Amino acid sequence: MTDDKTRGSSQYLRFQLAGESYAFDVLKAREVLFLVKITPLPSSLDFLSGVINLRGSVIPIIDLRKKFHLAEEASTADTAIIIVDVSLGGETAVMGALVDGVKGVIRCEDSQLEPPPRFGMKMRSNMVKAIAKHDDQFVVILEADQVFSDKELWLAQEDVDKDLIGAEQ
Numbered sequence: 774m775t776d777d778k779t780r781g782s783s784q785y786l787r788f789q790l791a792g793e794s795y796a797f798d799v800l801k802a803r804e805v806l807f808l809v810k811i812t813p814l815p816s817s818l819d820f821l822s823g824v825i826n827l828r829g830s831v832i833p834i835i836d837l838r839k840k841f842h843l844a845e846e847a848s849t850a851d852t853a854i855i856i857v858d859v860s861l862g863g864e865t866a867v868m869g870a871l872v873d874g875v876k877g878v879i880r881c882e883d884s885q886l887e888p889p890p891r892f893g894m895k896m897r898s899n900m901v902k903a904i905a906k907h908d909d910q911f912v913v914i915l916e917a918d919q920v921f922s923d924k925e926l927w928l929a930q931e932d933v934d935k936d937l938i939g940a941e942q
Contacts, residue, residue, distance in 0.1 A: 781883040785905070785914055788855060788872040791843040794912040795872075796879065796905070801917040803856040803867065805875050808848055822871055825854070832856065834869040835921065846873070859921040868921045879912065881905045886914070 785796035786805075806827075811834050813823040820839035824831050834854060838845060851874030858865050889901035900919045905912040 782880050784878050784880050787876040787879050787912055789874045790837055790872055796912050796914050797857060797917045799878055801857045803858055806854040808852045832867055832869050834871055836871045857917050860918045879907050
């Protein structure tokens, strides 16, 4: 039997990027880490900060500021890594998202969710699940599987390659 308070609502892990609120479905978020040493990888995509060792596993870390083409800022005491489970090519993969700070878990009723705008966003629209109205501010609910998808990583590399070819001409 479903409790009336939870019917038609979902929970999201809210975080900050460049002063704006974003969130992942709480079921995708495995854990939140304070900023740890990230080992850079040579010749990797600009937004791939590198990898970390998490209890013996190598976890790739994506800098969401860079991925979403936001202005870079220095890390602070609030900077965190959100470890998420994502579906990549039919398998579950563990990835990390570097964010400015984690603000906690929010519950949103279905009535608080609006579809993302079809144009005008700096990120691909398939990465946005919805826009939530929560506590008089907007929260961009991200589709974790799309943010970290093979296709997104491949498209990003294609964009980088085009930029490099254009710069050479």
